[in-house]
Amino acid sequence: MAVFAVTGWIPMKIAGKGFKWFWNKSKPLAITVVVVISAVKIHSYVKKQNRRKKWNNAGKDVVVLHMFPRGHFCPNLSPFVVKLEMYLRMADIPYQVDYEEPVGPKGKCPWITLNGEEIGDSQLIMEKLGPMYNKDFSSALTPEQKAIAQGMRIMVDEHLLWCLVVWRYVVDAGRSLVVCMELPFYFAIMLRVFLGKIKQSTSAQGIGRHSYAEVEEMGRKDLNALSVYLGEKRYLMGDEPTEVDCAVFGMLSQIVWNSPNSPYLKMIETEFTNLQAYCQRIKERFWPDWNECLKPPLPRSQ
Incomplete structure (x- = not known):
């Protein structure tokens, strides 16, 4: 709480005073700014929800793989994207690729959507998919x-x-x-x-x-x-x-x-x-x- 008091409350207080000054100086302009910001946020939220609706309609047990755009010489410039996509191919797991939202719930790429669930981190994804699709390529190892x-x-x-x-x-x-x-x-x-x-x-x-x-x-x-x-x-x-x-x-x-x-x-x-x-x-x-x-x-x- 003390950290919030120092790093959070003071900037919020300054921002509040700044907006109050702006409001008193030009109410019509301030209202316009608020409306525009709200409209942008609403539009962004609607687009995000529509994307999730599309991903959830990919089909039962079909992985939607979210990644950065493809590269010129290699399918991706993220080693973790290549890692996970290779696993999906090796395990013969049906998947679709999405580039619209490459950064996922943990702030990392890649991530997946599977049956409405959002899962991040390539290694954790592989460990979840293995038992689900009955794939264990290391079972014969000592x-x-x-x-x-x-x-x-x-x-x-x-x-x-x-x-x-x-x-x-x-x-x-x-x-x-x-x-x-x-x-x-x-x-x-x-x-x-x-x-x-x-x-x-x-x-x-x-x-x-x-x-x-x-x-x-x-x-x-x-x-x-x-x-x-x-x-x-x-x-x-x-x-x-x-x-x-x-x-x-x-x-x-x-x-x-x-x-x-x-x-x-x-x-x-x-x-x-x-x-x-x-x-x-x-x-x-x-x-x-x-x-x-x-x-x-x-x-x-x-």
């Missing part, structure tokens, strides 16, 4: 293998991710975004603020406090661990893919297709070539329509 898979997933989702974030948004200053996807016209205006917030996030997480060379070496160690463990196997845990492959492919897809000139791409092309072959295998098996999932779409033969 307890030790499951522990290794869990460790690999966390390394990719929670550590290699930040190495890539530092390169994409701090070192490369977001240039790969401009190259790899179609961005709204106003993005250029917001870019500096956006990059500043990302840099603050890397500092808060901790990795942004290291030098670029140190972060690059951390990323190298992660890629080396994946490469060594994969070895000559077709997939990370053996001859058939499991849930951890969705996370690993989601992250590696960003390096292979969405990080031109990055040090991590050079590592995969020269040092960890089995990871590149691994990505190609997954692409061919689960994304036969890869080119059609790009923006703009390409012919399948390219």
Whole structure:
């Protein structure tokens, strides 16, 4: 309550005095502003409700996958979108794609609508869908293998991710975004603020406090661990893919297709070539329509 008193009440009091002054100076204009703001909010609310009505009519047990727009070279520039979409394909779960509202109830992308329920976070979504659709690709793994898979997933989702974030948004200053996807016209205006917030996030997480060379070496160690463990196997845990492959492919897809000139791409092309072959295998098996999932779409033969 004390925090609210300091950070919440004072600005509200100032805003109240400002509106009172504005009201006394020009009542007709103040009324017009209130009416316009109210109309915009009502219109936004109606559109939001109509979208949900449409999503709820997708069909019983049909997943509506909410995501950012498609990329030029990879189906998405979010590793977590690619991760979840691969899982849906691997599990043969019927789904539709939506771009109208990419950020979900937890302020994250992707998220899904399923039978009227809104669910956020790619990993939690997979863990919910597995039992519902009777899909458990890790059931044949030993307890030790499951522990290794869990460790690999966390390394990719929670550590290699930040190495890539530092390169994409701090070192490369977001240039790969401009190259790899179609961005709204106003993005250029917001870019500096956006990059500043990302840099603050890397500092808060901790990795942004290291030098670029140190972060690059951390990323190298992660890629080396994946490469060594994969070895000559077709997939990370053996001859058939499991849930951890969705996370690993989601992250590696960003390096292979969405990080031109990055040090991590050079590592995969020269040092960890089995990871590149691994990505190609997954692409061919689960994304036969890869080119059609790009923006703009390409012919399948390219």
